[in-house]
Amino acid sequence: MSSSDNWDKAEKEGSKGRRRPTQARSKATVEAILTATAQVLERSGPEAATTKAIAARAGVSVGSLYQYFGSRDELIDALAHRHVDAMRKVLSESLAELISLPLEAAIPRLMTALIASHRVNPRLDHVLHQLTPISDTAILDEFQDFAATITTTALRTHPDTNLDDPELVGSILAQAVSGVLRTTLRRFPERLGDPALEGLLSDLVLGLLGRQGSATEA
Amino acid sequence: MSSSDNWDKAEKEGSKGRRRPTQARSKATVEAILTATAQVLERSGPEAATTKAIAARAGVSVGSLYQYFGSRDELIDALAHRHVDAMRKVLSESLAELISLPLEAAIPRLMTALIASHRVNPRLDHVLHQLTPISDTAILDEFQDFAATITTTALRTHPDTNLDDPELVGSILAQAVSGVLRTTLRRFPERLGDPALEGLLSDLVLGLLGRQGSATEA
Amino acid sequence: MSSSDNWDKAEKEGSKGRRRPTQARSKATVEAILTATAQVLERSGPEAATTKAIAARAGVSVGSLYQYFGSRDELIDALAHRHVDAMRKVLSESLAELISLPLEAAIPRLMTALIASHRVNPRLDHVLHQLTPISDTAILDEFQDFAATITTTALRTHPDTNLDDPELVGSILAQAVSGVLRTTLRRFPERLGDPALEGLLSDLVLGLLGRQGSATEA
Amino acid sequence: MSSSDNWDKAEKEGSKGRRRPTQARSKATVEAILTATAQVLERSGPEAATTKAIAARAGVSVGSLYQYFGSRDELIDALAHRHVDAMRKVLSESLAELISLPLEAAIPRLMTALIASHRVNPRLDHVLHQLTPISDTAILDEFQDFAATITTTALRTHPDTNLDDPELVGSILAQAVSGVLRTTLRRFPERLGDPALEGLLSDLVLGLLGRQGSATEA
DNA sequence: AATGAATGAGCCTTCATTCAT
């Protein structure tokens, strides 16, 4: 029954995204739309993020939204990518110096970095996590994977650690820390100021390492 | 999907269902509806959980659904309560024995219990977390609070531990463990069989305690 | 990106039609919707036949429309079937008597029957023909095929005709007559009263038969 | 798809295009747009013929399209005119010689000419017929009128024919032949190669004339 | 109590048309 389609469907253009913005005007519009989406999502949750509401907040028409994003889901997906990139960037910036430090100093640094990256936009982060199964690329998991990889690498690199399965340990640690941080950001944001948090997280990591057969104890 | 926005508005009209089922028949219907909701949610996700689909799976009419639940949101809220209760029950069952054990033995037991409680219905658990802001009573957080309380109590009770702020430590530990478990259940369910997981979690907890000034080391 | 769908799609019910109307109320509603669709189509053309307009004319809500028809296209398809059935019925009623008549008498009768069948709802017929490629089952062609078959059968049956390819001749004749009738009904409806039309059509058919090697002339 | 409804309203504002192209460049652009429209229509049907798609295929911007055509409907109208002109031209070319031939020879020639004219662009022809009520000038009917006039003239001119109402007979014949041809082109294009078709059509016409009181039989 | 037909607000998306550059 569909609609047209006993005709050739050759008329379509690559279904991902709709236009590669080149002009300055376009870029500004795209930016406005993404920002508006983030704002609506943060402030009013997933259900409120209708195309109409987003367009209104961005100060453009719905049509413009579809000029740059193939669908509402694609828009949210783009926003998720942008958000993860921002988090990843913050985290990456603290990495170079880690390698040269001893574990006892490196871990606290890493915790600080992780806290910072989770602070980028916790509210949006949370909403995006709720949306995950919808924008199915699961980009959000990528950040956790990134954090896990970094941790694993750190564990492998440092000579004073000796683990059976650094991969697993890194993964678990990343999950634990991210679990703490996301809950904290959502439910107890005031704790972020408390330096105890960073200490606690560092101890969490170092404590596990100490028990998992590192040479630290000696 | 529905009346969203307990976000901005935070308004709620007396959140009681419509009828307190007294007859056996009614109770069975309520049960059927709750179970159907859980099944649809698990199998097909939030978007598929329409009142029609739920009623169909429960073998009743939409009308009946509204006989027992004031709205779709109330229904989901009830389901969330039921789910948290189930998790809490599983966890509670392992508590009595904990007190009498030394820390090194108690923590692994606790981890086993936590793993068990998270296994009750991980899929539903995840979906409910996505739905949380809708039925905003935050019942889901209650489980985490419960776990935190238990942990805190354990820490306080055991004489061989000596913490500055057992409340905070308990909370953080609960968050960490729950973070690991929820991620694992969603992304790496196969790891649940691995006994290493329990060991790792125990080491995570014990390691933190060891570093946070317990007397364990001695 | 889609929407839900990392979930199983098992929840769907056969995509054709939505409900087999059983109750009297339902039947009346379906009837009202089909009639309304026909009316809107006749009076205002394909573009005006929006779901809203149809529902309004039927005195029901859009929702009701979708209770009984899976989509706008399915609705139009159903209407087309209904229309073709009506035409076919009118035509069929004149068939039994044809066999026993000599060709020179049978053909005029057939023409009368064809005219009658085309009169069922010419306006709708025309609009439906414009819609054909959309409701792609091409049910409308079925009527022409039916007319062709009847004609072919008549030619084959009658002993005083002797054609090389009665199939082709029947098909062409059906097309010719239907071409005349549809144009006449649309552009010169007043001619339908003129008995000359029937005579002309009969002569058209008999003339062709006479030239295509029948024994009639002898 | 657009402003529909020349059905009920029958209102029209001066149907002139926007600019009469004088420069060579302009003429080429107009040509490109018309050709593009025809192509999109043929290949992908009415629904796909959006201004954007047409402009893209023509290699111009939507803006340019509106530079030369007041609206989408006007564009299609212009295309229809162009198409009918082409068909008329093909038909006209075979006319001069007809007058001097005897009927039995003239009719087959006419049929050949009609077949040729219908072959100009059957696909487009069909789509335009679907679109007719939109660009309601009914230009398409003009071709049929033209064919009818030619046939009528032929009948009147030839001395060996003697009809009561040559006008009516010509009109009916044109409708019959066009009915056959359009159906054949759409549904059985392979029959066009078959010389039997031309014979059948000639017999159809000559048969009718023979029965309608011509002197041919004598 | 149960039923399910009916409702209609509201969502996503498309596309003819305009106009600043």
Added chain:
DNA sequence: CATGAATGAAGGCTCATTCAT
């Protein structure tokens, strides 16, 4: 003249909720 970003009315469709039976 050309461009194409922007507009926004309008369309198809869904689904929580109600209510007559």
